[in-house]
Amino acid sequence: MNFQLSDQHRLVRDMARDFAAGEIAPHAEEMDRTKAFPKEILEKAKGLGLMGIVVPEEYGGAGMDFLSYIIILEEVGRVCASTCVVLSVHNTLFIGGLLKFATEAQKRAWLPRAAAGEILGAYLLTEPGAGSDAGSLKLRADRVAGGWRLTGSKSFITNGGVASHGIVYGRTDPEAGTRGISAFLIDMNTEGITRGAEEKKMGLNASSTVQVTFEDVFVPEENLLGEENRGFTVAMEILNAGRIGIAAQALGIAQAALDESLAYSAQREQFGTTINRFQSIQWFLSDMATEIEAARLLTYRAAVWYGEGRRIVKEAAMAKLFASAACMRAVDKAVQIHGGYGYTRDYKVERLFRDAKVTEIYEGTSEVQHIVIARALATGN
Ligand SMILES: Cc1cc2nc3c(=O)[nH]c(=O)nc-3n(C[C@H](O)[C@H](O)[C@H](O)COP(=O)(O)OP(=O)(O)OC[C@H]3O[C@@H](n4cnc5c(N)ncnc54)[C@H](O)[C@@H]3O)c2cc1C
Helix, strand or coil: CCCCCCHHHHHHHHHHHHHHHHHHHHHHHHHHHHCCCCHHHHHHHHHCCCCCCCCCHHHCCCCCCHHHHHHHHHHHHHHCHHHHHHHHHHHHHHHHHHHHHCCHHHHHHHHHHHHCCCCCEEEECCECCECCCHHHCCCEEEEECCEEEEEEEEEEEECCCCCCEEEEEEECCCCCHHHHEEEEEEECCCCCEEEEEECCCCCCCCCCEEEEEEEEEEEEHHHEECCCCCHHHHHHHHHHHHHHHHHHHHHHHHHHHHHHHHHHHHHCEECCEEHHHCHHHHHHHHHHHHHHHHHHHHHHHHHHHHHCCCCCHHHHHHHHHHHHHHHHHHHHHHHHHHHHHHHCCCCHHHHHHHHHHHHHCCCCCHHHHHHHHHHHHHHCC
């Protein structure tokens, strides 16, 4: 067992850290305030291969391993959680689905464009009536000559306002529960698709989150992803990897909270001394650092095992559950350490506090992660 990053992973981390510091950090506060999607940042990300991080080189990707990808998300999340989720949905929930379930013809048709950033992906699972219980989704996918016709709506779709393509889940057999769902690759500009207004969110202001409505949308035969009526498995398998990405995002936000708190507490003076001399502040800082290390170990282990092709359902759920909770505790302490200033928009911890919460909600709430872990414990797998 080796707890050091390899030279190659250190290089990846340094590259991502430089990119985040140079190209994202200077704009993060303004993007949060103006709710501006990070379009120019994604243009620059293309040049570093960040739109197809784990896509093999033969399909035009950067060909990095999954741990490299997770390290990149963590570094980006440390400066801008919005840019982090944009990259995460595109790279794991969209491209990850293609890598795992697409036919060779679909890979050749879609991956090079996705990896080049010519297309931006979304993942359309949640519906107004089907969140945690995604298997009860209702979007209809009716068989017609040459394909299917889709009718229904999807909610909270990240990248939804800007994505050019996506993976959508529809009901192909109304009687068969989770075994009556299929996954489809879609062009988001197909006739019949309408994107709603941007959700007014608590955080992740620079990311796009909209409702997407389908009205009699034709999807051709060749766009079925995976087997017909096996789309729920596609959705869940993609989410397993996605959860490691959200754990990395939480880790990045938590690390930023610690960075800010260390710096602030070393210069803020009260009672004639810097506040980091007070034991209560030291305990805050040491708890934050300890929990971040524990979250990092869980997250990196899940990433390495996923990269090795091992079954990581429990490990991914544990990483997300723990990292997101540790992140919430870290941002709470960070605001506390900043006192009244931490409650104002003048300090980064205020944004971190707002951005953190969603890591306990999307890609499976913490309650759902508990269910996943308990089920794995009970079945031994
Ligand atoms: C910013 C943002 C971006 C998102 N991006 C996407 C996206 O790109 N694509 C997509 O498909 N979805 C996306 N989502 C949706 C997200 O995955 C869902 O919000 C999430 O799965 C929870 O579903 P829900 O909101 O319907 O809550 P509900 O499922 O209604 O849950 C409400 C509460 O009940 C609890 N609960 C539900 N069932 C159980 C149970 N069996 N046991 C115990 N407690 C339970 C939940 O944990 C939660 O506390 C996004 C959401 C947000 C906020």
